[in-house]
Amino acid sequence: MRQINGQNSTSTIKQYSSTLLLLGSMLCSSHLYAATSAYNTQRDHAIEQSMIAEFALAAQDPATALHNYTVLAIKSNSTSLKQRALNIALEQNDLKAALDIATHWVVQEPSDVPALFYLAHIALQAHEYELAAESLDKILSHDPSADLERILAGIAPESADDQVILLEALKNxxxxxxxxxxxxxxxxxxxxxxxxQALDTINQALKKRPKATNFILMKANLLSALGNEQQTRNWYSKASRQHKSNLEIRLAEVKYLIKLNDSQLALDKLEKILKKWPKAEEALFIAGLTSIDLGQYERAERYLVELRHSLEYQNDAYYYLALNAERKQHYETAKAYYRLVDGSLYTVSRQSLINIYTEQQRLNEALRFLTQERVNYPQYASFLYQAQAEILKKMGNKPAAIQLLDEAMQHLSDDPELIYAQVLLLDPFVERDRLDQLLTLLLDLEPNHPAYLNAYAYTLALQNRHLDQARQYAEQALEMEPDQASILDTLGFVAYLQNDFATAAQALQRAYDLSGNPSIGVRYARAVYMQGDLSNFSAILKQLQQKHPNDAALEPLNSLLLPKTIH
Structure with a gap:
């Protein structure tokens, strides 16, 4: 709870405003009207202070606005002024001001349940746990059925100390x-x-409220956390039978079965759910994905087609319809569906589409398609340029790929991914000055990006210059990505060039263990050889020959073995 999610907490408070007070964000005229009705003898002053506050907000001066509204809220009996003051305080994450306003509100109107909701929620945010518990008591004395869980929405104690304090306050x-x-x-x-202990407590709650969905699901989650798989299954099964009309509980059971890899049973239960709720979009989506996993492609298509016009699942449906068609080897259908995907799945769908074109050996067609995509989807221009450059590289036309990326950078000059794509294409010996310029620009844009640091380090190592700087970049990248084989390989390469063979061997061994790349294995063996450890070198070479028997990269290592003495 040390870290407060201001946005979530603010939205929660505003939810109370709408559901408990039937009041939303108030327009300036509403505040003036409330002030007028609340202060008959001080009407002009209230109007003036409200206007100053609203103008201050418009002028990006929330401190003045909050001060004015706080004063008005504390002196006024107007609910709308108090709510407005609270909303501003919470938007500014000023918990002290919010707590003062809510406290005065409750003092003025001790039986006002919405005010108590505010106070309890804000007290939790401010770590005032005893005050929060006291407020909860008062809420329940007025409304024993109040939904108190919502007060904790968006707030979760993070530290063990906070959890203990809040727990003790609630127990008391x-x-x-x-x-x-x-x-x-x-x-x-x-x-x-x-x-x-949590399970015992939720069982007590279930005795009092056996139909509460969140109670039922919490018990299931606790059983699962305890590793009681069979008990969890039994509880879900019982809950689903007893609450046949509760879609949330029945879907939760299905998700648990999928988690256990019991996909066929999950799909059978989904079939029953969809008979009762044929338009339930989440059920249709899960059924489609589960059918794909089970290889039941016709069934998957039947479910996913129903989601083509869904506001929530449309793009996902198109993507998995494409994937489903691809699994059936209906490649033209797959391409048609991939073209319809937008949103967060855009890039992965277009990459899948490119892969199909590649398999069909229709790369020129892919290039034309991507050019049109840049017109239709300019927001994805960087990705599309990179995809085209990669295709040109596959076609053996690296100069055209570099030229295309040059064109792209005229429009997107500070796009690091485009710069990085060009870095990977340039020859480190022929284009040394251009590479230096691009790599420097990359690190200016994103100085702590491990891939960019590694690229610069590796380029310098290939050119065998500025090795101290190269090592610094490689070590810096490794701090952020300690198990990245390519970075370990770079560090080993640089250390080898610096004659630091012990560090080189250590880094390259880890890189080879992680990647299994024979080229890295060769560098590892060379580093061990340069340490003079010939027996270890021989053992490593033997291991490499067993794992990569036909790899020509191993051949130069044989010449490093000393010939046997002839007697």
């Missing part, structure tokens, strides 16, 4: 046996890894 609450309090206590115990 007069309403500690209220099911809403019990479920919060159970959640806190689970956060602390006390799953058995």
């Amino acid at each position: 609450s007069q309403a500690k046996d209220n099911p809403s309090i019990l479920v919060i206590i159970a959640a806190l115990k689970a956060q602390n890894g006390e799953f058995e």
